[in-house]
Amino acid sequence: MTPFRPSRLALAALPLLLAACAVQRPPAQAPAPTPAGWHAPVPHQGSVADLARWWEQHADPLLGELVRDAQALSPTVAQAGAQLAQARAQQVAARAALLPALDAQANASRGFNEQVGGIATVAQAGLQAGWEIDLFGRNAAVEDAARERLAGARAQWHEARVSVAAEVALQYSGWHHCMRQLAVAQADARSRGETARLAQESERAGFTAPATAALATASHADALGRAAQQRLQCEIDVKTLVALTGRTEPALRAQLAAAPPLRPQDALFAIGSLPAQTLAQRPDVYAAEREVAAASAEVGDAQAQRLPRVTLSGSIGRGLVRSGGVEVTSNTWSIGPVAVTLPLFDGGRRAAQVDAARARYDSAVQRYHAQVRQAVGEVEQALVRLDSTAGRSADARRAADGYRRSFEATQARWTAGMASLVELEDARRTQLASETALVALEQERMAAWIALYRAAGGGWSEAAPTP
Structure with a gap:
């Protein structure tokens, strides 16, 4: 009869023990349902430019230069770069373990x-x-989490650059449209000034009542006030661009004055017709997905801390003893000991760490789902605005042309004495409103294109270079 040997029984049970101790991580991927297609029309008419560099397709190179200057000076981009460097260092430290x-x-x-x-x-x-x-994968889990967070930090650095580019493009476009609104206001003020002059001359000749001349003078003053207010807004836009780009104000003013007019285009770039294709270009969505994977790895790390740890050490050395002119040397080496640390009692600390890691994982999944929903909503809203501005543009141009012709005809009748000043001012007011609305609509369309550029991720891809 073979004697009972506990050591053999322990060796036979070791695979079962290791299997029971295996770390079970939650899924590193958290699928988020996306719609099968966009519910708003996708603008793909006309020639389109690359999404990542759409501003370089314009005949105006100043916009691209301003974007690069702003990205180089942006504290948001600098902070994202520092977080990227920190994540890269943490990955090196985790890999070294x-x-x-x-x-x-x-x-x-x-x-x-x-x-x-x-x-x-x-x-x-x-x-x-x-x-x-690393018997139970604790250090490997820490390295996985650091690698995923590094990938997320790279994407967030690109997201910061896309945000700055969109902000500069919006300000630059706003300045161009502000100057067009100023030109409309100044032309209106000159027209009202000429009317006021003629009304005053007619009053002195006794052909126009004082109340009529006073109305023309008040209308001219009102137009001058509107033009001054519009000029103030343009000045604010210039100073905002100075703050964003770091350029000196005199130099920037000269460059803006030499820049060609910014004209609206039917299509600036193309986006994927499938939401999944477009969301794959969103760096914030990608970063949120990487955070889910990192949180999953941290659950594995917390679970592995409850399991035994095995360490192996060794040394090699050389010693010297010198006394009375006699020198003796010796070599030493050792392998071991093999140390096993088995957690026995910690008051529930490690179990609580596992629960906390699982809670962080659940939170990361919820943030990822929310980020996907927000991304879909932002793209849909930008597409709806683009479609709306496209549908209103033709009507707005026809209205502006019609009101302009109506004002010119009324002005000719007033000059000939066949229309009252009240009729003239009413036609002028309608013409000014239509021209102002047309410029505002073109600005709204450009802003919708910029919002779509940002909502679609700015053409970012996982393989995009980083510093």
């Missing part, structure tokens, strides 16, 4: 030595190695 550690040691002393019975010089030098055997 999977490798053995090697330290050099050296010491020397002189004094009475009992072994030689006299004064002696003793020196030692050696290498000490240590390695934690």
Whole structure:
């Protein structure tokens, strides 16, 4: 009869023990349902430019230069770059934990030595190695989390650059349209001024009542006030561009004055007709997805901390003893010990860490789903605005042309004495409103294109270069 041996039983049960201790992570992917297609029309008419560099397709190179300057100075981009560098360093540290550690040691002393019975010089030098055997994947989980967060930090750096580009393009477009509104206001003020002059001359000749001349003078003053207010807005736009780009104001004013007019286009770039294709270009969605994977790895790390840890150490060295002109050297080396650390009681601390890691994972999944919903909503809203402005543009141009012709005809009748000043001012007011609305509609359309550029991720891809 074979005697009972506990050591053999323990070895036989070891695979079952390791299987029972295996770390079970939650899924690293959290699928978020996306619609099968956009509910708003996708603008693909006409020639389209690359989404990532759509501003370079314009005949105006100044916009691209302003975008690059703003990205270089943006504190948001700088902060994202610092977070990227931090994530890269954390990944290097996490990867190093999977490798053995090697330290050099050296010491020397002189004094009475009992072994030689006299004064002696003793020196030692050696290498000490240590390695934690990642039996349950704890260090690998930490490295996985660091790698995923590094990928997310890269995407967030690109997102910061896209945001700055959109902000500069919006301000630049706003300045161009502000100047067009100023030109409309100034032309209206000149027209009213000429009317006021003629009315005053007619009053002095006795052909026009004082109340009529006063109405013309008040109308001219009102137009001058509107033009001054519009000029103030344009000045604010210039100073905002100065703050964004860091350029000197005199130089920027000269460059803006030499820039060609910014005309609206039917199509600036194309986006994917399928929502999944477009959302794949959103760096914030990608970063949220990477955070889910990182949180999943951290659950594995927290679970592995409840399991045994195995470390192996070793050393190699050389010693020297010198006394009375006699020198003795020796070599030493050792492998081990193999240390096993088994958590027994911690008051529930490690179990609580697992629960906290799972809660962080659930939170990351919810944030990812919310980010996807927000991305879909932003793209849909930008598409709806584009479609609306496209449908209103033709009507707005026809209205502006019609009201302009109506005002010119009324002005001719007033000059000939066949229309009252009240009729003239009413036609002028309608014409001014239609021209102002036309410029505002073109600005709204350009803003919708810029919003779509930002909502579609700015043409970012996972393979995009980073600093």
